[in-house]
Amino acid sequence: MLDATAELLHRQGYAATGLNQIIADSGAPKGSLYFHFPGGKEELVSRAIERASEPLTELLERVLAAAPTPEDAIDGVVAYFGGQLATSAYAKGCPVATVALEQAATSNPLHTVCSSTYARWQQLVAARLATAGFAPARAAELASFALSAIEGALMLCRAHRSLDPLARTAAELRRHLQHERPTP
Amino acid sequence: MLDATAELLHRQGYAATGLNQIIADSGAPKGSLYFHFPGGKEELVSRAIERASEPLTELLERVLAAAPTPEDAIDGVVAYFGGQLATSAYAKGCPVATVALEQAATSNPLHTVCSSTYARWQQLVAARLATAGFAPARAAELASFALSAIEGALMLCRAHRSLDPLARTAAELRRHLQHERPTP
Numbered sequence: 583m584l585d586a587t588a589e590l591l592h593r594q595g596y597a598a599t600g601l602n603q604i605i606a607d608s609g610a611p612k613g614s615l616y617f618h619f620p621g622g623k624e625e626l627v628s629r630a631i632e633r634a635s636e637p638l639t640e641l642l643e644r645v646l647a648a649a650p651t652p653e654d655a656i657d658g659v660v661a662y663f664g665g666q667l668a669t670s671a672y673a674k675g676c677p678v679a680t681v682a683l684e685q686a687a688t689s690n691p692l693h694t695v696c697s698s699t700y701a702r703w704q705q706l707v708a709a710r711l712a713t714a715g716f717a718p719a720r721a722a723e724l725a726s727f728a729l730s731a732i733e734g735a736l737m738l739c740r741a742h743r744s745l746d747p748l749a750r751t752a753a754e755l756r757r758h759l760q761h762e763r764p765t766p
Numbered sequence: 767m768l769d770a771t772a773e774l775l776h777r778q779g780y781a782a783t784g785l786n787q788i789i790a791d792s793g794a795p796k797g798s799l800y801f802h803f804p805g806g807k808e809e810l811v812s813r814a815i816e817r818a819s820e821p822l823t824e825l826l827e828r829v830l831a832a833a834p835t836p837e838d839a840i841d842g843v844v845a846y847f848g849g850q851l852a853t854s855a856y857a858k859g860c861p862v863a864t865v866a867l868e869q870a871a872t873s874n875p876l877h878t879v880c881s882s883t884y885a886r887w888q889q890l891v892a893a894r895l896a897t898a899g900f901a902p903a904r905a906a907e908l909a910s911f912a913l914s915a916i917e918g919a920l921m922l923c924r925a926h927r928s929l930d931p932l933a934r935t936a937a938e939l940r941r942h943l944q945h946e947r948p949t950p
Contacts, residue, residue: 595868597781673871682925683864684779687857696925726922727915727938730931734918738910741866741880747914754911754942761945 583608583615587630593673596627596681596692621691622693627681628695635699640664642703646710652756653756655710656728660752662737672743675736704729715764724762728755767792767799768941771814777857779864780876805875810901811865812879818861819883822846828889830894837940839894840912844936847920848929856927859920888913909948912939 586608601623619626644721645658666674682696700742704725711721735751770792774783785807789796803810829842850858866880888909895905919935 593871595779595781595864596800597779598868623854639923671871675867678925679921680779680864680867683859683867683921684782686925686927687777693925693927697927700922700925706776723934724938726931726934730918730922730935732918733915733921734914737863737867737917737921738884738914741862741870741877743870743877743881747910750907750910751914754908757946758938758942762941 583610583618583626583631585631587626588634588677589648591627591681592634592677593670596684599627624689624691628691629694631678631681631695631699635702638677639702639706639714642706646706649710652707652711652714653759655707656752656755658734660748663732664740664748667736667739667745667748672740675740676733679733700729711759716762717764720762721762724759727758731755767802767810768814768817769796770794771810772818772861775811775814775865776818776861777854780868801896808873808875812875815862815865815876815879815883819886822861823886823890826890830890833894834893836898837943839891840936840939843916844932847916847923848932851920851923851929851932856924859924860917863917863921884913894921895943897916900946901948904946904948911942915939 583604587599587604590603590607591663601615605615605624615626616622619629621628637709641662642659646652646655649658673745678696678699679740681692682700685692686696687693704722707728708718708721708725711724712718731751731754732748735747738747739745767775767788771783771788774787774791783801788810789799799810800806803813805812825846829839829846830836833839833842847859862880862883865876866884869876869879871877888906891912892905892909893904895908896902900908915935915938916932919931922931923929
């Protein structure tokens, strides 16, 4: 049920994803929803977003650890999202963003899960920048910027049905990190 | 009816915005919807997004024309969105983004209106960068990057209920433009 919910949220967002569609897509018995998720749709969606963010967290950890420099890690992230956008006909970008835009201002549980997911990704990037020699405060600033730029590019790729915004953002982020690189 | 639709889309997106709510909020007679918008919700939303994007296009034109440098124009954009996010309790960021994420992959009319709105904003920024001395191709690249970064920051401000992502993105974009500034 969590996987079916995550897939629907990723493609169409919170409001369009009805409980009946979740039950139909998951094949779970109807009564099991409120048994497992007494908080209803909001609780189910919170858990589904947590689950949907896990592959991305694992990818980030793997790519950041393997890349010789933080700039090189950008390529791994772009390859992941580029593949996902292309194979889904631009239906799947960031698994959190649509729900964040629809619900974070009004739903406290969904605000909490979206915000903490983004904070986790930002911390991973900041830690890798610190390892590369950036002062911790500067690493946090650059990680925040990189996350904004990539999230915006993913949205614009979907709006334009094109991978160009993501490729351009990756190239500029690489240049920016090189400009800002601390002198050893 | 267009204004009521634009306000609802801005706060909650496409799927959550029902025709009954639009009619209630606008005070328009029910029969007038399909008279004025024979294409139904999709046509009404397309027109509402065009209208909602106009104040932002005008702001961009004004700010870009008045700013002594392209970097200075960033402050005007940030002040506009910062005020809007704060006074709406983070319900209102970019008036196009939520619908773009929800609908651009599946609805051709909505993809067209979202894509052309973003293309227009990007062209305005690119033209200002070209006036500041960037080669046209480079100006277009930097404009694409700036749009991605600001759109992502607006989304993250809503997710975190904080203005920090926008302030950080503005500061980094300013630094990036200064690094990339063509030598006279």
